[in-house]
Amino acid sequence: MVLFEFNYLEHNFKLTGSSVSGKEQLLIDDKVVAEKYNFKTGCVHDVEHESLGLLSLSYKTQLLDGKIIYQLSQNSDMVYTGEADMLPFGKNKSDVEKADEDKSEEEKKPSHLVGFFGIGLKLFKSAKAIKVLLAGSALAGWSIIFSWQFALVLIAVIMFHEYGHVWAMKKMGMKTKGFYLIPFVGGVAVGDKAKTHWQQVFVAMMGPSFGLVMSIVFYLIYLATESHWIGLLASVSALVNIFNLLPVMPLDGGQVVKSIVFSGRSKWQFISLLVISAAAFALSINLGLSLLSFFIVLGVIDLIFSYGEFKNQTVEGMDKYSSVFSLVWYLLTVVVFVGIIFAIASSGLPGSELATTVLKS
Numbered sequence: 253m254v255l256f257e258f259n260y261l262e263h264n265f266k267l268t269g270s271s272v273s274g275k276e277q278l279l280i281d282d283k284v285v286a287e288k289y290n291f292k293t294g295c296v297h298d299v300e301h302e303s304l305g306l307l308s309l310s311y312k313t314q315l316l317d318g319k320i321i322y323q324l325s326q327n328s329d330m331v332y333t334g335e336a337d338m339l340p341f342g343k344n345k346s347d348v349e350k351a352d353e354d355k356s357e358e359e360k361k362p363s364h365l366v367g368f369f370g371i372g373l374k375l376f377k378s379a380k381a382i383k384v385l386l387a388g389s390a391l392a393g394w395s396i397i398f399s400w401q402f403a404l405v406l407i408a409v410i411m412f413h414e415y416g417h418v419w420a421m422k423k424m425g426m427k428t429k430g431f432y433l434i435p436f437v438g439g440v441a442v443g444d445k446a447k448t449h450w451q452q453v454f455v456a457m458m459g460p461s462f463g464l465v466m467s468i469v470f471y472l473i474y475l476a477t478e479s480h481w482i483g484l485l486a487s488v489s490a491l492v493n494i495f496n497l498l499p500v501m502p503l504d505g506g507q508v509v510k511s512i513v514f515s516g517r518s519k520w521q522f523i524s525l526l527v528i529s530a531a532a533f534a535l536s537i538n539l540g541l542s543l544l545s546f547f548i549v550l551g552v553i554d555l556i557f558s559y560g561e562f563k564n565q566t567v568e569g570m571d572k573y574s575s576v577f578s579l580v581w582y583l584l585t586v587v588v589f590v591g592i593i594f595a596i597a598s599s600g601l602p603g604s605e606l607a608t609t610v611l612k613s
Contacts, residue, residue: 253268253270254266254268255268255269255270255276255311255320255336256311256320256322256334256336258322258332258334260324260331260332260419261304263279263280263281263304264279264280264281264282264311265278265279265280265324266278266279266280266282267279267297267309267311267322269290275287275289275602276288276289276290276295276297277548278297278299278309280299280301280512281309284360285301286298286299286427289602293312294310294311294312294314295310295311296308296309296310297309297310297537298340300457304326305326305327306326306327306328306523307324307325307326308324308328309320309322309325310323310325310510311323315559319335319336319337320335320337321333321334322334322335322336328421328546331369343512346511349580350534352360354558361363371445377422381590395440399438405484405485405488406488406492406571409463409466409488409489409493410492411490412462412463412489413460413462413463413493414459415462415497416458416459416460416461416462416463417456418430418458419458420442420454420457420458420459421443421455423449423454423504424446424455426444426446426451426455427443428443428444429443443455447513447514448569448570449514449569449570450511450570450574450578452507452508452510452511453507453511453512453570453574453578454503455579456504456507456508456511456572456578457504457508457578457582457585459493459496459504459582460494460496460497460504460585460589461585462565463490463492463493463496464585464588464589465494466489466586467486467489467490467493467589467592468486468491468592469597470482470483470485470486471483471486471592471596473486474486474596476602477511480601480602483599483602484597486592486596487592487593487596487597488599489592490589490590490592491589491593492594493589494586494589494593496595497582497586497589498550498551499529499547499548499550500547500550500551500554501552505526505582505586506551506554507581508578508582509525511549511570511578511601512570512579512582514526514569515569515570515571515574526552526567529548529551530552532548533548533549536548589613
């Protein structure tokens with residue numbers, strides 16, 4: 253799709269981009285003169301033109317204002333600035349204009365709001381209908397940010413993750429109503445409250461564990477086929493699941509960490525986890541994983557403020573073996589996800605740098 257275009261000294265400049273592959277192309281007079289893979293909110297394209305000399309086209313996206321601000325420099329001198337409206341990913345200006353025209357035509361037609369309202373009330377009495385509605389809303393919501401193809405991949409990853417939670421609840425004999433997709437957020441599995449800390453850990457970890465199986469399978473397929481889409485699917489799956497393992501409530505990682513600490517009912521166990529968190533923070537900083545470092549700090553703050561709950565809990569705790577097993581399970585899962593992300597990024601797969609950029613942001 254065309255991000256923006258303008259004319260300078262009787263030459264037409266056009267920047268196109270793909271929200272799926274991240275590929276951007278700079279065209280001058282409809283001829284491709286530069287291209288890059290970019291998933292950030294800004295980029296710089298440098299090119300040497302036969303008649304215009306050294307050119308540098310840069311832009312920044314202002315998400316809150318819905319604007320793209322761009323400027324052109326010629327031989328190190330800024331010669332042109334402008335702005336353009338952001339378009340929904342995967343749409344061109346002509347598509348949006350046509351959609352607006354169609355909408356205007358629809359507004360002229362007589363409405364049947366009363367009938368549709370009655371049907372809507374009946375549909376909302378069905379849990380399945382609500383799930384379908386939320387799934388459609390999630391697809392539409394993510395399609396606004398990304399392309400509809402990428403949105404489908406993201407939803408598939410989230411659904412497989414949430415199914416892991418549902419499977420675990422059933423395995424533990426807990427009643428469950430399934431899971432719901434939440435637009436712009438992710439998903440949530442709905443079921444009975446856990447009666448023991450081991451149930452909490454098992455249910456929380458099975459979501460990322462299902463995601464881990466998915467990521468490993470697609471990573472192996474990527475190694476065998478070098479398919480661009482399969483590689484991105486493995487990378488996105490790892491990123492979504494590692495985000496859920498961040499040690500902050502109500503994410504899966506937060507539930508696991510709290511269950512481990514609260515099981516011991518020992519002040520020393522509480523202090524030990526704070527020490528482990530400090531070590532993990534130092535390691536993350538050393539590896540340049542700023543996002544993980546930030547959420548480790550939030551997790552520690554959350555633990556400290558939950559100390560009252562720690563002393564007065566009523567949920568049955570785990571023994572030492574189960575606590576150690578849970579901690580090792582949690583840490584190994586995080587390590588494997590990080591390994592998959594960096595392994596795919598190091599292969600040079602276009603678009604895979606999105607996951608490493610998020611981890612380092």
